[in-house]
Structure formats: C-alpha cells, structure tokens
Amino acid sequence: MCFGRCARCIGSLLLALAVLSIVANILLFFPNGETKWASENHLSRYVWFFEGIAGAGLLMLIPAFVFLGLEDEDCCGCCGNRNCGRSCAMLGSVVAALIGIVGAGYCLIISALGLAEGPYCLNNGQWTYPFRNTNAQYLAEHSTWSQCTEPKNVVVWNVTLFSILLGLSGLEIILCLIQVINGLIGGICGACCCRQKSQQYAC
Template identity: 50%
Template sequence: MCTGKCARCVGLSLITLCLVCIVANALLLVPNGETSWTNTNHLSLQVWLMGGFIGGGLMVLCPGIAAVRAGGKGCCGAGCCGNRCRMLRSVFSSAFGVLGAIYCLSVSGAGLRNGPRCLINGEWGYHFEDTAGAYLLNRTLWDRCEAPPRVVPWNVTLFSLLVAASCLEIVLCGIQLVNATIGVFCGDCRKKQVKWLAVEL
C-alpha cells in the first residue's frame, strides 16, 4: 500500500478521534449537562487532569495533522523527495501521539476504576474507590450518589469512550510510526505510480 495514502487515512482518523476525546472531556466537566457542579469540590481528580483534552486531544492532533501533511504532494509541491522530510516529521509526531494517547488511557482508566466524586449521606468523596471497579457491574450502587445527578452513568459512559478512543489512537499512531519510517527510506510510491501511468499512456 502507498505510504502517502496510508498516512492520509491514518491522519484523518486520528484527527476525528482527538476531536471525540476533546468533546468527551468537555462533557465530563458538566455532569448531567449542568454547569452548577463544575468546581474542584464536586468533580473527580481524573476529570481535572484533562486526559481527553491534553493527551487524547491536543497531543494526538499534532501527529494527525503531520500524517495528513505527509500524505500530501511533497515538500516541494511535486513530491520531488518522495515526501521523506514530511514522513520523518511524522515519525517523531507519531511517537509523541503514542505518549499522549497512553496518558489519556491511564487517566481514563483510573477514572473508571475509582468512580466519580459524589455526595452520599451528606459526605462528598470517592465512594466507589474501594470496590476496585466492581461498581461498574452493579448498577444498583449507582443510585446511591445523591449529587451530581446521574453522575455515575455520565462518568462511566464518557470515560469508557475515552478509553476506547485512546486505545484506537495508540494503534493508529503505531501504524503511522511504522508507515512513516518506511516512507522515510522508500519515499511515497505515488510518484512512481504517476510515472508508470505516463509510460503506459
């Protein structure tokens, strides 16, 4: 497969996933869609660590854009160097993206395991932390949180989305890391394809 086409495909997928992560992290800041709970006393630490915004979002946006550019026409506009320079930049960007996605995965995983910070019997705290994630399988426990309203399903849904998105980001960044490395040494095959078509004509 052409390294340029692969890079473009991976890059567009990464950009889509990073936007999903940013939106999911933004929604975590407003439990049940209500801004009245957006302060450090009512939201869990994992929400404020911004794993989706920083890690799965901005840190993955860079390799996404770099991959799309690596799948472009080339450094000089006509692919004279086989896009090797852009592919080299994409190698380093992809490694950076893997780190960001791992950060997002770690924070989101911890958020799922510890559960949300909520009010039970007049006390704010991480009431599901000692269950080591077992509360995820027992929905009757979810109703124990008095405030913020519906915070447990809200957090579980969004953190699960972040876990899934960050796992895909790690895979895609890894694919682009290999693809870009091949592109550095072999160049973009599309230039060769154009020449082959010209000879046929």
C-alpha cells in the same frame, strides 16, 4: 502501497478522534448538563487532568496535521525529488506518531484510573468517593450506583464518558503505531528509490 496516502487517511481519523476526545472531556465537567458541580468543585479529580482535552485532543492534533500534510504525488515517496524530501517527511512522521502515542497513552491511563476510582459524589450526606476501594467491581454492580445521590446519574455519566475516552485513546494509539510502521517503511523505501534514481541519472 502509497505510504503518503495511508498517512493522510490516518491523519483524518486522528483529527476526528481528537475532536471527539475534547468533546467527551468537556462533557465530564457538566454532569446532566449542569454547571454548578464544576463551580463548586464537586467533580472527580481525574476530570481535572484534562486527559481528553490535552492528551488525546490538542496533543493529538500535532501528528494529525503532520500526517495530513504529507505529500504523495508518487507511491515511492521521493522519486524525482533530488533532496529526498518526502522520504525525510515520512521518517519525520514517525516522531509525530510517537508524540501522539504519548498523548493518547496519557488519556488512556487517566481514563482507566477515573473508571477504577469512580465518581466523586454526595453519599450519606458527605462528598466522597464511595467506590474507591471496590477495585472497580462497582462497574458490574449497577445496584450500588444509587449510593451517589448528587449529582444525579453521575455514575452513568462518568462511566460512559471515561469509557468513551478510554476507547478513543486506544484507537489513537493503534493508529499512531500503524503510522510508525508506515513511516519507517515509507521512509526507507523512499530513500532506496532516491538512490536508484540518482544512479540512473549518473549513468
């Protein structure tokens, strides 16, 4: 199994997921494509946590580019490399994967909280969180969504985008966990290969 090739595939997927997370988070600032709600501070407080931009987005670029940069001229990871550089790189990718898990985990938690609390909207002439104390039951009770009169369709907007961020961050965590395993196995196998190669040269 070529561990470096697997890492590069994971890096490509993470890069795409990070871009999608940033886009989804940016869209949360503009319900129905309108900019006035952000300027008037009439958005859910969890939108301002930048979970998709910072957590699942920019922070995820670190492991994505680390994985993409891993060399894979051979499947063992470091054969022919006297300094076992590729083995160390595979083990180092584990640290990058852990950073990615932290970023994606942050996005996952904030997105879940945003879904549970519901949107900040105009309800009976007051700006409030009408679904805050419903234990997220409003998600299954679509008839209650009409309580939010402004911004229009804000419940659908928030539920859709927070759900997307939830799913994207969940996928990122899974991919980073796969790379943790891949990096550990690739690093250990590479180190063993280096020792075997050194012994052959010594003979």
